Amino acid sequence: MTIDKTTHKPQTGKGPSLTEQEALDFHSRGRPGKLEITPTKPMATQRDLSLAYSPGVAVPVKAIAEDPAKAYDYTSKGNMVAVITNGTAILGLGNLGALASKPVMEGKSVLFKRFADVDSIDLEVDTTDVEEFINSVRYLGPSFGGINLEDIKAPECFVIESRLRELMNIPVFHDDQHGTAIIAAAGMLNALHLTGRDLKTTKMVCNGAGAAGIACIELVKAMGFASENVVLCDTKGVVWQGRTEGMNQWKSAHAVKTDKRSLAEAMEGADIFFGVSAKGALTDDMVRSMADNPIIFAMANPDPEITPEEVAAIRSDAIVATGRSDYPNQVNNVLGFPYIFRGALDVRATTINDAMKVAAANALAELARTDVPDDVAAAYQGNRPRFGPNYIIPVPFDPRLLSTIPVAVAKAAMDSGVAGKPIEDLEAYARSLSARRDPIASAMSGINDRIRRHTKRVLFAEGEEPQVIRAAVSFANQGLGKAILLGREDRILETADQAGIDLAKLGIEITNARLSKRTSEYADHLYEKLQRKGYLFRDCQRMINNDRNHFAACMVAMGDADGMVTGITRNYATSIEDVRRVIDVKPGHRMIGVSLALCRGRTVFIADTAVHEQPSAEELADIAVEAANVARRMGYVPRVAMLAYSTFGHMSGARSENIQEAVRILEKRHVDFEFDGEMSAEVALNGKLMEAYPFTRLTGPANVLVMPDYHAASIAADMLQELGGATLIGPLLTGLDKAVQIVPLSAKDSDIVNMAAFTAYAATN
Ligand SMILES: NC(=O)C1=CN([C@@H]2O[C@H](COP(=O)(O)OP(=O)(O)OC[C@H]3O[C@@H](n4cnc5c(N)ncnc54)[C@H](OP(=O)(O)O)[C@@H]3O)[C@@H](O)[C@H]2O)C=CC1
Ligand SMILES: CC(=O)C(=O)O
Ligand SMILES: [Mg+2]
Incomplete structure (x- = not known):
């Protein structure tokens, strides 16, 4: 968000506006800053004190001295990452010093916790001297499970990272290099897919030859880009073979043989622009000169090289991403570092290697191509994104990131031999990750484990509703049981198709009440229950033919399904009445x-x-x-x-x-x-x-x-x-005598899945 000092109104952007004062108030309100440390053990009594401190604390001290691996059992080391900087490249604001970088570093620590339950502390080291910086960090290894280097300018960052990687036996990861490269690569893979390009023949210009720029082009080349198709630029223009001004060994490694000297020349006919440089570096003319369906990732923060509005005013065939959350397609390393460290910590990886980075990029790209659940749609104010030019990368609030990216990273660490403590059951690991952030997932884990072992058929009575279809898909996908959708086949298939879902592949059945061979038996069953309550046979027939709750309840009552879920199209009391006409209270119980x-x-x-x-x-x-x-x-x-x-x-x-x-x-x-x-x-x-x-x-x-x-x-x-x-x-x-759950009218797909799980669970008892 650009903040206008005079009007205090944002100049650009489509998201929530904010003023300078709001940003300052946010940081100063209550306890200043964004972080605090809270104990994990009680400290209320003399005994607590004796255990936590002297004399009790001496026991784990001796245990760790004997076996260093015990530090992971008795201290916070295994879940603790330090965010370390010297403040020489704070976002795209330049070298504003260690102290000024603290809000960003606190922010990174908060994101670690918020998104991946990784504990983190920020450390601002007040030196621009490479050796001094390395020495400040190298001895901190015992305190942490990993080191996230942040906003350290190039080329010093390359030396610092590679030396610390050699010196330390825990992962050292410069987020601005690799985090950015991973997310940009993931978005790029999807943009290439959408524009039908082959990465071997695609031409890219990367503006910015610093931490982010060098890492981005190294990763895309590792993924298959031809070196001659990637042109790197910096403040002096094209990094060409033979250039001497403003060069260093990292730029030289990517210098190309070309007559082009300026960014404008390099941009002619380019398929992709990666901007990791500075605000406004990309001009209208440069955008005009790009190939058809250009891919423009303007990732400078807080203000991109060009805004999506500016691109849209010039051409309509571009896929545009920025580093900001107020535009579609946020290519920002927040999508990476929390989850990459989560996976690395959980297998006690000694390093974060290329295999782990590529695995993270592929998992991210794939996630954007799968159907979006309600929880994610909520982050878009209800506008459910579908894979396409405006949705090439998941949003940071996508809850699926935590259960997918760390798993891919952990697996890659194990496969590439850097995992100190391999995980045997990756599916169980994925479930435990969901539970970390979502108390419901944690509460549901025992129930879900049981119903996975005892497959039950759960009928989703409002099977034509989109969130019900998504719930059924998620239920089946998670192996929680067999899902049956009640509704008209053509409607259900059309809705599923629009969401890119193949129901048959998941074994989801559709029951169309109008075509069912069981309707007369259900009507008989209902008549038997209601004949002395003022209902004619005709009434019962009508209810079975026209009302999904009565039909569904009969299916359950007569054993054609083990339980049912309903409620999003009718109020709670009506749904209960419908169900109660068919299903009795269990003898000796009360509903x-x-x-x-x-x-x-x-x-x-x-x-x-x-x-x-x-x-x-x-x-x-x-x-x-x-x-x-x-x-x-x-x-x-x-x-x-x-x-x-x-x-x-x-x-x-x-x-x-x-x-x-x-x-x-x-x-x-x-x-x-x-x-x-x-x-x-x-x-x-x-x-x-x-x-x-x-x-x-x-x-x-x-x-x-x-x-x-x-x-x-x-x-x-x-x-x-x-x-x-x-x-x-x-x-x-x-x-009730049968397993029935009624969801509130406002239920999201995840709520419906949970209720379906309770239904299946009740059916197992
Ligand atoms: N979206 C995201 O997730 C991320 C975005 N970024 C953004 O990328 C940018 C660079 O960060 P980082 O690599 O860490 O910083 P560095 O200081 O390491 O590198 C900056 C690079 O940008 C070049 N540069 C600066 N201004 C211009 C310009 N006007 N035209 C061309 N090149 C220019 C510099 O050129 P020279 O070498 O000639 O000095 C240098 O190569 C920042 O805006 C940052 O916010 C960074 C990380 C993540
Ligand atoms: C996002 C980030 O790390 C940066 O802009 O520096
Ligand atoms: Mg950064």
């Missing part, structure tokens, strides 16, 4: 809704968030039993709190008595889980406050919260999500 709230490492189950508006004492007791069952099925030992505004009779009111009665009912039933109440939420959740009630049956903070009514349950869940930052799953419907 309720349970929501899971995942908040700061804690999981609580909240009930009833779907069915009983004002439950009686008996119903509250049933809700407690059903919710405890859900918690137990998900691997938790239930501790149920019957919540109220009062605690054990203090501040008691009419509703509190209802809850006290529910507790007495649970006592009489001799249920096999811990429960107590009535109690306030703060007593239920806070072990210290609970100590004031030594008679309570709960042995620790509650993890199942039974709310006095639907209003309280729904409000509490929503507030946890909006104010507490909790991730919510559900409500999960439980207590």
Whole structure:
């Protein structure tokens, strides 16, 4: 974003605008800067102190002295990367010194954490002397799992990186060189694909012969570009064979035999422009002189060599990328370094070699060619990108980056023999990566593991809806079970086709209710259930023929599917009514809704968030039993709190008595889980406050919260999500005789996949 000092309005760009003051406020607000360090172990008691510090700490010290590899077990080393600079090439702003570079370096550290859960600290080294810099870094090896060098100018960066790589036994990676080259190469592969070019005959001009420029052309040549087709330029123009001014050995290695001397001359007929130089370096005339369908990557930061608007004003056949997030096609090393280090750290790679870089570039390129899930579409304000000239590279907020790029890097490290601790099961590794960033993925991992082993057929009742089709594809792709889409075949295939999805290849079945041979049996089944409830046979036939929920529920009831998911085209209450006409409550059970709230490492189950508006004492007791069952099925030992505004009779009111009665009912039933109440939420959740009630049956903070009514349950869940930052799953419907889940109208494809997984899971029990 260009910031105009006078008007405080952005001059160019299509994304959110920002002013200088906003940027300063962002950095100064609250605790200054963007980083803080938080402990991972409790430090509340004398005992904690004795363990964490003297005398306890001496034990891991001795263990590491005996076996250095133990540092990965007892310290943060294995997940810690230092971002180190001397501030000599801060973005495209030049040499503004070590201190001024700190906001960028803090930013890189934050991105490491945000995108790949790599812990990172920035170190600004105040010297431009190469030897001094090397000596400052070389002895830091024991502290870190890797070193990310950043914004160090060429040619010094080449010497610094190669010397440190020799001196240190952990990965040393100059992000501006290799990170940039990897991302640019990935975008370029896709742009070549779209324009039907062969890299062996494609002509490229790279403007900027510094850290980024040299690395970019080295990588594209390693990928197959002919040396004579790659012209390098710098502030003095073309780097030609025989030139002496402003040269160094790294530029010389790429000097070409040519009569061309200026960038303008080099650009005539060029297929690709890579800009890693400075703002405005590419002119309109140069763009005009390029070949048809030119590929223009103007990557200088914060302002590119030319803006996409400027290119669009000259010609319409260009594919344009920049380093910025406010234009399509952001070619920026943020897509690389977090994930490359994640993969390297996880296999304890001793280095990041070419095989790992090429693997990362290919994985990135491939990711952009696959269908985009709702989570990514959300990053585009709902405009779902499709592989094409305006979407050649994934966006930084694409959650799939974390589960794909590190896997490719780790595999390449293992295959090329630099992995100190190889990973045996890469699929399990990919799943664990998803869980790192996504608390839902973590909560789902046990469930998903089970349903992968016991294949169930899950029917997606609203099979013509695009997000349902994507969910079914993701469900099948992840091996979570067999997906069946209910709907008209031509509609479903057309929608799938538009998204580039081949349903047949994934074994996804389509059931068209209108053509089904089972409709009369389903109508009979429904009539049997409804004949004494005022329905004629004709009504039942109509429901089966015209209503997907009734048809789907009959399929499940009659064993043609193991479970169903519905809800995005009809409100929750209507969907429940539809399903309930066909499927009964399981004998001895009660149908309720349970929501899971995942908040700061804690999981609580909240009930009833779907069915009983004002439950009686008996119903509250049933809700407690059903919710405890859900918690137990998900691997938790239930501790149920019957919540109220009062605690054990203090501040008691009419509703509190209802809850006290529910507790007495649970006592009489001799249920096999811990429960107590009535109690306030703060007593239920806070072990210290609970100590004031030594008679309570709960042995620790509650993890199942039974709310006095639907209003309280729904409000509490929503507030946890909006104010507490909790991730919510559900409500999960439980207590029915068959596996059915209903998603909210606003459900994304990933929500539907999770509900489908719960459906399959319930069907395995
Ligand atoms: N999008 C991304 O992910 C990334 C973008 N970049 C951007 O690339 C640019 C260069 O960074 P980096 O390689 O680290 O810096 P360096 O200082 O190492 O190199 C800069 C190079 O650019 C050349 N240059 C500067 N101005 C011009 C100009 N007007 N015309 C032609 N060449 C010019 C310099 O020429 P000379 O050798 O003659 O001095 C030098 O070769 C920056 O704008 C940076 O923000 C960098 C890394 C990642
Ligand atoms: C993105 C980056 O690292 C740079 O512009 O220097
Ligand atoms: Mg940089």
